[in-house]
Amino acid sequence: MVSSVGYQENIVAALQRGARHFVQKPVKPEVLYEVIKYVLGEDGAVAGAASAGA
Amino acid sequence: MKMELIQPFINAADAVLAQGLQCSTSVGHLSMEEEAYRRHGVAAEIYLTGDIEGRIILDLAPETAVRVASHYAGAEVPESDDLVRETVCELANQITGNAVTALNDQGFHFRVHPPVLHTSEHGAKKQRGYRGARHEFRDRTRKHVYEYCATLQPPTAVRTCWPWSDSNLPSDTHLSSNLLFGNPTVQAARILDFAVGAQLRQSLFPHSGGANKKFVN
Numbered sequence: 001m002v003s004s005v006g007y008q009e010n011i012v013a014a015l016q017r018g019a020r021h022f023v024q025k026p027v028k029p030e031v032l033y034e035v036i037k038y039v040l041g042e043d044g045a046v047a048g049a050a051s052a053g054a
Numbered sequence: 055m056k057m058e059l060i061q062p063f064i065n066a067a068d069a070v071l072a073q074g075l076q077c078s079t080s081v082g083h084l085s086m087e088e089e090a091y092r093r094h095g096v097a098a099e100i101y102l103t104g105d106i107e108g109r110i111i112l113d114l115a116p117e118t119a120v121r122v123a124s125h126y127a128g129a130e131v132p133e134s135d136d137l138v139r140e141t142v143c144e145l146a147n148q149i150t151g152n153a154v155t156a157l158n159d160q161g162f163h164f165r166v167h168p169p170v171l172h173t174s175e176h177g178a179k180k181q182r183g184y185r186g187a188r189h190e191f192r193d194r195t196r197k198h199v200y201e202y203c204a205t206l207q208p209p210t211a212v213r214t215c216w217p218w219s220d221s222n223l224p225s226d227t228h229l230s231s232n233l234l235f236g237n238p239t240v241q242a243a244r245i246l247d248f249a250v251g252a253q254l255r256q257s258l259f260p261h262s263g264g265a266n267k268k269f270v271n
Contacts, residue, residue, distance in 0.1 A: 004151025005166055007158035024155065025148045026073050 002027060059157065060084075063110070066152035070145065075125055095119055096139055097172035098146035102154070104164035110153075111172055112146035143169040 001014045006024030014022050020039045023032055064081060072079050091111060096119035099111045114122065116133060123131045123141040131137050146169045154164045 004148045005155055006151070007155045009158070010155075025151065026070050028073075 002032075058160075059106070059162075062153040062156040063149065066149045066156070067112075070148045070152060074145070074148070075122065093172055093174060096142045098139075098143040098169045099172040100146050100150045100169045101167040102150070102164050103167070105162050106164075110146065110150045112142060112149060113172070114142055139171055143171065 001019035002023045004025040011022045021035045023035055094113050095115040097111055097113035099109045101109050119138050119142055120133050123138040126141055150166055154166050
């Protein structure tokens, strides 16, 4: 989730509602890049585990 | 007027504008405003509720708004383009969001509402309890001044005008006009372009380039 409002309560609410990560605007490209890599890495690990188990 | 409530807005405006527009700024004169706010250019307002209720207004001179929108779009944007107004709304959203984040982390409780265009030519008549503060910013050359006005009794107003010099604009890219129109793919690409720039978006999502081609100016 990307939002300009990044106080703690807001971040916790976003994560509780299913956000995988939280980035506050204005977005720094290098930060967003690392977060996307991290989230895609999580997805890749889950997909890998699922296919290995199938 | 409590400076502890004003300062986060000044800090946030400084940080968001400096990062987004890649230009150093300095903070100038702060003064109190007793009169109702009058719009000068393209203005967005955001309502705040919580410990203190009021509104934040970000107001850019028309030519400044066009240059800022063009900077974010990576291509010249005409003044009539909705992207100019969308850009001012997004800047107001980022500045207010960052200021409220700082305030709430200090123990205040504010809630930010979505930005809307401030279209009234004249401010509302002076209201009882209206207190304001106006702040000037200058760039390094001290030639370009923009102002910043805030009140924390209702209504709350923050006004920022930023005359802009061509030398501050990067000679960048090839993107597009309207930010929030078009199909969802194009819309997503535009939002990413606005957030991180076209180059990074294209490197992250190489297949999104085709969807954007028809919007290249």
